[in-house]
Amino acid sequence: MSRQSNRTTDNKKMNSELFTLTYGALVTQLCKDYENDEEVNKQLDKMGYNIGVRLIEDFLARSSVGRCHDFRETADVIAKVAFKMYLGITPSVTNWSPAGDEFSLILESNPLVDFVELPDNHNTLIYSNLLCGVLRGALEMVQMAVDVRFVQDTLRGDNVTEIRMKFIKRIEENLPAGDE
Amino acid sequence: MMDIRFTKGKSLVLERSLSRPRTEVSLSAFALLFSEMVQYCQSRVYSVSELQARLADMGRTVGASMLDLLVLREKNGKRETKVLNILLFIKVSVWKSLFGKEADKLEQANDDDKTYYIIEKEPLVNTFISVPKENSTLNCAAFTAGMVEAILTHSGFPAKVTAHWHKGTTLMIKFDEAVIARDKQLDGR
Numbered sequence: 001m002s003r004q005s006n007r008t009t010d011n012k013k014m015n016s017e018l019f020t021l022t023y024g025a026l027v028t029q030l031c032k033d034y035e036n037d038e039e040v041n042k043q044l045d046k047m048g049y050n051i052g053v054r055l056i057e058d059f060l061a062r063s064s065v066g067r068c069h070d071f072r073e074t075a076d077v078i079a080k081v082a083f084k085m086y087l088g089i090t091p092s093v094t095n096w097s098p099a100g101d102e103f104s105l106i107l108e109s110n111p112l113v114d115f116v117e118l119p120d121n122h123n124t125l126i127y128s129n130l131l132c133g134v135l136r137g138a139l140e141m142v143q144m145a146v147d148v149r150f151v152q153d154t155l156r157g158d159n160v161t162e163i164r165m166k167f168i169k170r171i172e173e174n175l176p177a178g179d180e
Numbered sequence: 181m182m183d184i185r186f187t188k189g190k191s192l193v194l195e196r197s198l199s200r201p202r203t204e205v206s207l208s209a210f211a212l213l214f215s216e217m218v219q220y221c222q223s224r225v226y227s228v229s230e231l232q233a234r235l236a237d238m239g240r241t242v243g244a245s246m247l248d249l250l251v252l253r254e255k256n257g258k259r260e261t262k263v264l265n266i267l268l269f270i271k272v273s274v275w276k277s278l279f280g281k282e283a284d285k286l287e288q289a290n291d292d293d294k295t296y297y298i299i300e301k302e303p304l305v306n307t308f309i310s311v312p313k314e315n316s317t318l319n320c321a322a323f324t325a326g327m328v329e330a331i332l333t334h335s336g337f338p339a340k341v342t343a344h345w346h347k348g349t350t351l352m353i354k355f356d357e358a359v360i361a362r363d364k365q366l367d368g369r
Contacts (some may be wrong), residue, residue, distance in 0.1 A: 025238040025239070051216055054212060
C-alpha cells in the first residue's frame with residue numbers, strides 16, 4: 001500500500017539548467033548535421049514524438065489522472081498537470097475556438113530557451129519544436145490526433161510563447177485481427 | 181567584423197541576472213530527452229567509439245556554458261590555478277549544481293601523476309540506460325566526460341577525459357604534461 005503511493009509521488013527533480021543546456025547542445029548538433037532550418041524543425045518534431053509516445057505512460061502512472069471527457073479537460077490536464085510535472089511551469093489555456101476544438105497554451109517562461117538567443121542565419125528555426133512533437137505523440141497514444149504548432153515565440157521577439165493545439169479526430173482503436 | 185546581433189535588443193537573455201533561484205524539471209523529462217539524443221547519435225555512426233565521441237561533443241557544449249555560469253555564481257568570478265583545486269571544484273561545486281550531489285570519489289592514479297579519476301557509482305545520465313550486450317563497452321557517461329573535459333580545458337587545464345565501466349562509472353582524466361609541470365612549478369615557489 002505505502003509502496004504504491006510512494007511510486008506516484010516519487011517524481012525526482014533535477015537542475016533545470018542542465019536540462020536546458022543539454023537541449024541546447026542537441027539543437028546545436030542538429031543545426032550542424034542538417035542543411036536547413038526546416039529539416040532541423042522536422043527532426044525536432046520527430047524526436048519529440050518519440051518522447052511523447054513513451055512519456056504518456058510515465059505520465060499516467062505518476063499523475064493518476066483518469067480519462068478526459070472532453071477536449072477542454074484535456075487542455076487543463078496538459079497545462080496544469082503535465083507541464084507542471086515535467087517542466088515545472090504552468091502555461092495558461094486561452095483563445096478557444098468557438099467550436100471548442102482548438103486552443104492556445106501561453107507559456108510565460110519556457111525552460112528550453114533559457115540562455116538562448118537565435119542567430120540571424122537561423123530565423124526560420126523553431127527552437128522548441130520538440131514540445132509540439134511530445135504533445136502530438138503523447139495524445140496519439142490516448143487516441144487523439146492533434147495538430148500542434150508554435151504561433152508565437154519569445155525567441156523571435158514575440159511577447160509570449162504560444163502553442164496552438166487543434167483537435168483533428170479521435171483515433172479508433174484497431175484491435176489485432178482475431179482479438180476480442 | 182563583429183557580429184552585430186547582440187546589439188539589436190531582441191533578446192532579454194542579457195538583461196537577466198545570472199544569480200537566480202534554482203529551478204527544476206523532472207528527471208523523467210531529462211531521461212527521455214537524453215535517450216532520444218543517444219538514439220539520434222546512434223543513427224548517424226558506425227561504431228561505439230564514434231557514438232561516444234558524438235556524446236562527448238555535445239557534453240563539451242554543455243560544459244563550456246556551465247563553467248562560465250558557475251565561476252560567476254559560486255566563485256565570484258575567481259578562477260582556480262591549481263590542479264587539485266580545479267578537480268575539487270568539479271567534484272563538489274559542478275557536481276552539486278548539475279546533479280544535486282558531490283561526485284562519489286576523486287582519486288589519483290598510483291603510477292601516473294597526470295592521471296586522475298572521478299568515480300560515480302550511479303551517474304545520473306545512466307540511470308535509465310541499459311546497455312545492450314553486443315555494445316557492452318558503451319558508456320553514455322561519455323557525455324559527462326565531455327562536460328568535464330570542456331570545464332578543465334576552458335579553465336586552462338587542458339586534458340582528455342574518457343568514461344569507463346569501473347566501480348560503476350569512472351571518468352579518467354589525463355592532463356597535458358604542461359599542466360602538471362606548471363603545477364609543480366607553482367608548488368616550488
